[in-house]
Amino acid sequence: MFPLADGVEVLDVGARRFAWNGRTGRHVAWPDDDVVSPALLHRLAGEGMVRGVSFDLASLVPCRGWLAMWIGDVLWHADPLSTGAGGRGWRALPLAGWEAALWAHVNDARTVAEIASALDRPIDEVLAAFSRLTAFGVQAVQLRAGRPRPGDEGLRRQLVAPPTPAAREAGMYDERGATALADWHRDIPSARRHFDDVETTVAHALELPHPGLGGRAYGEALGRLFYRRGWLSGRVVEVGPGSGAVAEGVLRAAPGLDYTRVELAPALLAAQDARLPGTRGLLGSATALPLPEASVDFLFANEVIADLESVPGREGWINTGAQAFLAEIRRVLRPGGHYWLSEFGTVDGEAEEAAALGHPEVSIQFGDLAAHAASLGLGARVEPLAEAIGLDLAAPQLWRGSYEGLRAYLRATGRDIEARAWHPGNLELPFPVDGLHWTHLADRGPGPLVTHFYAMGSA
Ligand SMILES: C[S@@+](CC[C@H](N)C(=O)[O-])C[C@H]1O[C@@H](n2cnc3c(N)ncnc32)[C@H](O)[C@@H]1O
Known part of the structure; x- marks a missing residue:
């Protein structure tokens, strides 16, 4: 196998194959035949994925994914491997002590080194804590070379994940293949x-x-x-x-x-x-x-x-x-x-x-x-x-991913939330949330x- 850096693995997810960098939460498409072309090598090196090629993690900028929220006193995140007709499954990621402060410091602008200094922790400790947020199964944060460009939606709204399987029951089509509902x-x-x-x-x-x-x-x-x-x-x-x-x-x-x-x-x-x-x-x-x-x-x-x-x-x-x-x-x-x-x-x-x-x-x-x-x-x-x-269509509504996250959290605590186009004027939550996203009616909402x-x- 090609000499990949520590924390990098080649994953097969659905029909896709890619190299996943568990230290940065970034990925690069990987060829089926495992043959690494010079262009791919260049990409991998630029993402800190090649053993022996130096890469400065401390200067990277941790950026938030929108499919993670700090709710109450826990970080909730969408699970890339759990998806169905109603949306993604969400899970709580237990973080304790100073690590719990990490999310609040991620503002898509500060570098790892700046966050380490603000928290008064060694850089290696901060990077180890970030690696829990950048793991494939979490994808709450990406460490990027710089601030995300405006409109860089992919980073924020999606997870690297297999496609949602179409959930169908016998009897929903007739013998001609016509829908029969x-x-x-x-x-x-x-x-x-x-x-x-x-x-x-x-x-x-x-x-x-x-x-x-x-x-x-x-x-x-x-x-x-x-x-x-x-x-x-x-x-x-x-x-x-x-x-x-x-x-x-x-x-x-x-x-x-x-x-x-x-x-x-x-x-x-x-x-x-x-x-x-x-x-x-x-x-x-x-x-x-x-x-x-x-x-x-x-x-x-x-x-x-x-x-x-x-x-x-x-x-x-x-x-x-x-x-x-x-x-x-x-x-x-x-x-x-x-x-x-x-x-x-x-x-x-x-x-x-x-x-x-x-x-x-x-x-x-x-x-x-x-x-x-x-x-x-x-x-x-x-x-x-x-x-x-x-x-x-420019009027506000709660973004779909935030709705799914709130719903998962509420259900886990014996409550629920209706699928309404909630807006800042009518969504009252009896707990603090850091990471809720609003959008407009032309975009995906509940x-x-x-x-x-x-x-x-x-x-
Ligand atoms: C997607 S829901 C829409 C409900 C409501 N009109 C709304 O906009 O919220 C579809 C509705 O049509 C009904 N429906 C489905 N097939 C029907 C049919 N062949 N004849 C009459 N009603 C039907 C369903 O039971 C349901 O009440």
Whole structure:
């Protein structure tokens, strides 16, 4: 084997191979045939990974990863080898005595030598303590040649880790390879925490009033959009209302509406019944609506159509379930009636299966779906969801990784946190946290990425 410096090892992680420097928390891609080219040798030497080539660790700058936080009196960090549909597993790293002060001194600018001097410890002791934070299984800190460049996101937001395996159960596809999620939805055991842990929606993430919506919740913003467009009169039907949060908001914008809910999951229908007195609930499917022909003035479905069937075709996925739903919408709408659908997807690109979810939702190809709507004689205006509801994408929210870390810590101590787009005005934590990160609504937060969502409805 090539003469690697102490603390350097070649690791196989998933399909990737790299040399890991346990003293700095840095890595370099390693060739499958173990042949070290002159260019690779140069890189390895520059990262202090070659035995006999001198390398000054004391002058390096320790930089924080965003997937580590000091919570209460313990350093919590994401585990590179534990990942699933809900995010990464997190663990506590016990640090005692003066070592516990190390994290507070890491500010992406001070060198190891400066930190050692501030702590009044020998450099070798400080480097040994850092090696616990830079270990492959921790990755809380990297020792770098200088400050990270602005926008050097890789260092902060990601771990060197194998890819998340797609979590799938038998029966989620049929014999054609089409997605088949009806039974999975019918078996949802309870509304409680389903939208926090299993399928968080934009509506759920924005169920609390948010500055990005002028201090309103998502459902109310949607209700105001429908009201402005003149769609909230006569018989209104919502398909797939989930927790009932959207209905609650729409009814706040237009109290006293004639409101019917159609829901496939009995447990969710029961939760909606309890939450929404004065509305009518029907057990049934979007693709076989339990409603008479020409009986509805306005029908909408928020984040439902990716749950319907998609079939793999020669040129990519076809959203056959959403097409069947449109045919049903055409059947039940009164002449002059309106509809509105929202979902994650694309207008020009290809529909794709979302690998990170625990069930195979396929994104919507809105260009094709709009053409299908037109062929049925339905108008089809497609617009980015954020634009439709006037969502300010620059408004703040808690960064996804920080949410996962807080959730892990709270669960380990018998508590929990809902998957909301928390912002500095409403996240109150009864313990100190050093390393929490805020971002904005166009970035990854506790809910889905809202910039991937479109709305399609009557023109
Ligand atoms: C992703 S959730 C969205 C919930 C809610 N609309 C929201 O935005 O938070 C999908 C909802 O549609 C329901 N659903 C899934 N397939 C359905 C179908 N074929 N017919 C009716 N409802 C369905 C689910 O049970 C759930 O209530």
